[in-house]
Amino acid sequence: MSGHDEVVIPRLAEGAVANDIGLLLAKLRAAGSEFNNKALAEFGLRERSYSVLRLACSGLEPTQRELADFLALDPSQIVALVDDLEGRGLVSREQGRTDRRQKIVLATPEGERLHATAETAMRECEAEQFSALAPDELTSLRTLLRKALWG
Amino acid sequence: MSGHDEVVIPRLAEGAVANDIGLLLAKLRAAGSEFNNKALAEFGLRERSYSVLRLACSGLEPTQRELADFLALDPSQIVALVDDLEGRGLVSREQGRTDRRQKIVLATPEGERLHATAETAMRECEAEQFSALAPDELTSLRTLLRKALWG
């Protein structure tokens, strides 16, 4: 509630450059990322570890490989993230049901608790970051992004 | 032209997780980034240096500080990027017109040439990456992203 946050439109946004979707995506992503990480700091989480925890809480019983694919991260990064969360007692690795190579990442009760509180903080973050968009614009943005990704 | 690129919808995209705009943004960005960098490799450029070159060619006469703000990069990263481009004779630093502290980044004729060819490659990239979206959906996505950024 710090008064009005004047959104400054930089001079460079005038040019055709600002029609480059990749650039827009990058900017929005950079801003959101910094924002999210700040909000998650009080929980000892970062965007990445939050996403992993989130999926571990989803009931989807994700495999580490699935996490890597879905989060667009290298498998080795998932190892590091899960190591950290596991070391803090927030998730556990369980052997895959049908394939003993794979490991399913599950949240512990404590992980569920932390996720619950962190999730509300994230929701506020998202609402604030996209406050310039009307609710229907927001859902339409979601739809477009999903379509771009998965058709 | 390797036949049909079946877009696989991962199992995890089913959950509520896939409504997280930050996550969608991150995924789309990661995919696009890899794609763009591969396409730019033949020009000896990366996404970053291409963006700088692009703005140097825009006629907007960007200051290094403006580049940093607009591209959401630390000023020191701009220095490195411009150093590289300048060393290859693609851009030059010119003293600011009114403020002698600032340096304007301008493309050399050779920079313009390289940019021209790289730009068409990037256009193809973007078209391919968003082939799942109809033209009007694409412009609507652009509009929403810009609105989210600058109101």
Next chain:
DNA sequence: ACCGATCGTTGAAAATGTCAATGAGTTATT
């Protein structure tokens, strides 16, 4: 039983991100 592929893991190298400090130049205050 064998062969090629996949999963998680490790470790190293490259790229990026973050931060503090500095000299030159500007603006504001007095």
Next chain:
DNA sequence: AATAACTCATTGACATTTTCAACGATCGGT
């Protein structure tokens, strides 16, 4: 006119993230 506070580009140090190649264990097909 002199000073103080601030901004710009730059440097260098450091952490984080990304990218790759390898490896043991396991799986699937033959």
